[in-house]
Amino acid sequence: MTQTEQSQHRYTASLAGSIETARQQAWSDAEIFRQPNPGEDGWDADAPRFYCLDMFPYPSGAGLHVGHPEGYTATDIICRFKKMKGFNVLHPMGWDAFGLPAEQYAIQTGVHPEITTKKAIDNFRRQLQRFGFCYDWSREFGTIDPDYYKWTQWIFLKIYNAWYDTEADRAKPIEELIEKLESGRLPASFNPDAAEYGSAGRSGAELFKWHELDDETRRAIIDSYRLAYIAEQTVNWCPKLGTALANEEVIDGKSERGGFPVFRKPLRQWQFRITAYADRLLRDLDNLDWPSSTRTMQAEWIGKSEGAHIDFELADAPVAHMGLPLRVFTTRPDTLFGATFMVVAPEHPLVGAVLDERSGSGDHDAIRAYIEQARNRTDVERQENKDKTGVPLGIDAINPANGKRIPVWTADYVLMGYGTGAIMAVPAQDERDWEFAETFGLDIVRTVQPPEGFEGKAYTGDGPAINSDFLNGMPKDRAKSEIIDWLEAQGKGQRKVNYKLRDWLFSRQRYWGEPFPIVYDDRGFHHAVGEETLPVTLPPMDDYQPVESEDPQPLLGKATDWVNTTAGAAGVADLPADAHVRRETNTMPGWAGSCWYYLRYCDPKNSERFIGRDADRAWMLKPKAGVSREEVERYGTFPPDLAQPGGVDLYVGGAEHAVLHLLYARFWHKVLFDLGEVMTPEPFQKLFHQGLILSHAYQRADKSLVPIDQVENRGTDDAPEYIETETGDRVGQIVAKMSKSLKNVVNPDDVIADFGADTFRLYEMYMGPLEQSKPWDTRAIGGMFRFLRDVWRLCIDEGTGTPRVADAPDDAIEKALHRTIAKVGADIEKLAFNTAIAAMIEFKNAATPRGGLDGSAGTLTRDQMDRFMRILSPFAPHLADEIADRLGLLGSIGVVSLAQAGWPAYDEAMLTDDEVEIPVQILGKVRGKVVVPADADQKQMEDAALNDDKIKAQLEGKTIRKVIVVPGRLVNIVAN
């Protein structure tokens, strides 16, 4: 036989390629991954359900990178495994397709974003399908599909038409609020928790009689309760992007996307009252099976702190502020006696009032100059220079505890966006206040006794109160509650919980996003577009250039025909049909579409609802053991302490979404839950973050990076010496993110062409634990390719292409197979794919005769090969199906793929050996080994150890003090 004949059916990249495309064709022809819904043919009502979700990608023009398939392969493996275990598996894929890059491209080229986006989607789909992932493509959609964003707009209207009832601690329809206001059961006043009214608090709000109010005031009151509202807010304006960004999208004073400078500008914007949900978003984290790091990040982002509001009377107050105390939030009311001055943020209304009226004894020019400078100071500058600056306002406040007059300053270290924008400064117990007091020579009075030998400046720890009248001697916690009780009795303060979380800025001045279902009448009032006229579709445009002006203009303003319409056309019922209205020209941010896509996958074609009730019940609801299904399914009876809040069973995606997407989606979901639109209080039961796929890069002594094609290794592999070719300088090898500039980007298409998709999948899963970031090593892929080639050769004769099957099973191989089945199954459940693959390699090695295979004799029986292929199939589905097919297995059980076959069983008894080799230690060091029956008792093991010749020799002349025997494990002899 010639060489070519021998290797005719060898597993090569090209054979892998043809096997893979043929298998994929067979799967798709037979639609084996289509998962029916309740009520459809093929729905198994009795089978357990598994909803496994990948974070859907933004389809960029560059195509898939090697990071995408990592999480996708992991979920593919677990979904195939669950299918084999008999689950109904929901495993969808779609596209997060609105967003800046396509629009940036449109600005440069004039090509409509829809065209570039759809092209990118086609490319992404092609690439994903080449991996053989078992997605149910019949459920695919993109956030840009009008059928989808119709419901995004519908959900916006749900939120817009809802308010948060703090007594019931849940959102309710706005009609209930109006009814309460009309009947007088709720005082006719602005929402005391409304951020846009400075969270004035109920005591500061004026009370009105509802029926005496004019239409405008009534609207304003109702709007102050809506969960979606418009307010002027200082926003992060990015001129380069032509849009405002949420705080989370600004990093070090630059835009998260693109890294362009960001400035602070006031703008009227849509916002979501997510702060109303702060406490529930925090509390419910406890019930989620999420990485603790992510739960911590969300908790810190929400930033709950407990303390008090304290009101300080002002001496010589400006008229505009007359009678109004200066309210502060503090977590240390116990230190009130040590408050020696006050600081308000430069944006605080008191500053404006002082300037307007020229009240107080301050230097008004200096104050004006200071607030001007503070406004223009970017976040970067604030971070670079934390030296304390400020100016006195020239007015005094009265410390309510001791009646002392203390000066009021303004300084930019106090932020308008947190608390009340004003603080009582207690330098002795606060480092920032100490620094400020030191800079400006203000009084410092200790009110907590620092421990002996304390040499620091501010003391923030616990200790007995001093210089604090009736609090003296009390520890911190006691003093806190005493002073709050006292303040409440005096009417000068009350207990208060504060959150760092701010309301969510939801408008963008972009084209490529969902339009708001909102119009404005000629008086400027906003109206909801009628549900029956949804979706409000994006108008075509021929110019995407952002409008440059001092006042940021939304791009959609250019589409005048679209903007100007009538109430009738927009479906606004409370205006005459022919009344002129203007459409909202802002669009929604990229987060909108990803806030609820997991719901739509459950029921993607539903034209009646965003998700059908049955689909919601089938895929999202996970009753906890001990709670009856009926009880859980009845809306409103969800036990608040439910251990399993339900939702997606496994959500896999990058940790970079820890606070943004994952918090926003939870918020939308909770509103929908409160309004009875979905059945679960949380969207994602279990969350998992895959690590980043990194690459190698080289670093010069000055820490700058060198592209990999400019470096060569002039040393050996053991002792590498990396030299930058151009300069001859030594550089160090480091691990870095893949980037075009470093030329270390790996393209999945190339890897698949060189090795096949099965090898690619296996390699990425074998690199290390899924959650860990790890560097791509092109050389190491060959190892996984060789594994698959060896498996192929073990099962298929390379000369004939037919299976080589042993007649009778080998006992040792059979035993190894049982162990491998057990190990692989357990590891998949743990998402420990690297060790599962290692176990299969070990099995392959065990089943391969020493010295290699010769002739056509096989070592595995048909039945053993069957089971081996089944456990391999979630990892390398094409190769496993091909071998199973050549064996005639698929036909014999009447399936197209092993994904439709059952997961093999194993025999518990086969997992243990009759005899085991036990290490014998003397003083904890291994000195010998003995073979004992696996079920040997302590005495037997001890005897075997002490009778071992080697051990006897070692024990010569020593006294045995103690013998520790761990049955089945080891013997340790304590002797000296």
Place this chain on the structure above:
RNA sequence: GCCGGAGUGGCGGAAUUGGCAGACGCGGCGGAUUCAAAAUCCGCUUCUGGAAACAGAGUGGGGGUUCGAGUCCCCCCUCCGGCACCA
């Protein structure tokens, strides 16, 4: 600065949760095959000493608990991620 996570051979990583450290893969070395190379196959591969048997050291560093520590406790160092004047 604060909050997380992690440090194991030349490299990626295993280790049933307190019981033989280094599974498995990559790389390397030696051999077979070959005119030669690639590919393939066989063997070795934590370090030090030794021809070997074997001995000693060894999981970032230091201390501790224990018959026994990569694993638990205390202190320190380094790297990665997040937050950062939040009162």
